[in-house]
Structures are given as C-alpha cells and as structure tokens.
Amino acid sequence: MNMRSAKRFKVQMNYHVRVLDGYYSVPYDLVGQTLDVRVTRTTVEIFSAGVRIASHRRCERKGQYQTSFAHMPSSHQAQASWTPARILKWARTIGPSTQVVCETIMSGRHYPEQGFNQCRGIFNLASKVYTPERVEAACERAIAIHSPLYKSVVSILKNGLDAVALTPPAGPPPIEHQNIRGTEYYKELLAGGQENVTC
Secondary structure: OOHHHOEEEEOOOOOEEEEOOEEEEOOHHHOOOEEEEEEOOOEEEEEEOOEEEEEEEOOOOOOOEEOOHHHOOHHHHHHHOOOHHHHHHHHHHHOHHHHHHHHHHHHOOOOHHHHHHHHHHHHHHHHHHOOHHHHHHHHHHHHHOOOOOHHHHHHHHHOOHHHOOOOOOOOOOOOOOOOOOOHHHHHHHHHHHHHOOOO
16 A cells, blocks of 8 residues: 555544544554554545554445444443344343333434443343332333333332332313213113114
C-alpha cells in the first residue's frame, strides 16, 4: 500500500476509528494508537506499521458502526452474544408479562439492540435483586398501567406494588336517558313476539 495515500486516525476508547462520519473497529488492544487508513468507494482498510489489520465495508449512514466480533474484548463479546431471540427466550422463562415488556422495549427502538441494556437490567432484577415471581408480577402491572418500561418495572418493585392485587378497570356507568328502553322492554317484546311466530 502507498502510505502517502492513507490518512492517519487515532483509535478511540471504544476500539473504533472514526472515518468520514462512520466508525470502524480494530483489535481493542490498539486503543490510543494512531493508524493509517485508506478509503475507497466501498471499503475502509486500516493498517498498523504497513500491515493491514482491519478491512470493513464502508458505512452507508452517518454515525453507523462496522464492528468485527474478533476485535472486541471478551466482556464485549459476551454482550454481543445477546440477540433479540435470546432475550425473548430468557424472558419467557420468567413469564409471559416479562416477555411482553422485553418485546416492547426492543420494538420501541430504531434498532432492537438499543433496548438490550434495559432488557438485561430486567434480567438482573430477576436473578440478583428480586425473585422471578416478583419481576413477573411487576411486569404484569407495568402492562396493566400501559407503561411496559424498565423504569416502570423498577419503580413498581421498589414500592412493593407488585404485591398489590390488580383490580380490573371499572366499566362505564349505565346510561340513563328517557329514550333508552333497557333490557326489560326487549324481554317483553321478545316474549310477545314468540306468541306471534308462525312456522
């Protein structure tokens, strides 16, 4: 590679190099180093001491990340192994309400991954702080109050509302009006109509 055609970029703390409003990963142990980057119409190549260490497809959108699993530290690799399917499978083991809350959290984001931290937060609540039964009850209440969010689940648990029985919403009061005849009128009408029925 002709290094004169390359530009130099510093590796950020998140082991990515920012190039033309896109972010491209390199091995995480290169954080803080300045590397050579060559950009083509379709590819971004990153070099250290003349040796290519990473090659990525060029980002299509501003702020997009191109991340190689092999570049991640082991702690990030463990996080990356989470998928929407894995989260929902785990949530089902707690209960149907927990699954609905996690599904709602992920579907409310532009990318499901943006909801992973909150779903993992619910996982931690059920495995380290409260019992799975309490978390499921809190999720059920969060759904009932139309707020299936992580912060709602936390608030419900902190305030012990998961132990309070859910009361079904009261139906609307009966309408009383002079033009409304009521069920008795129709019962009489039907009873009278039976006598006039001919086969």
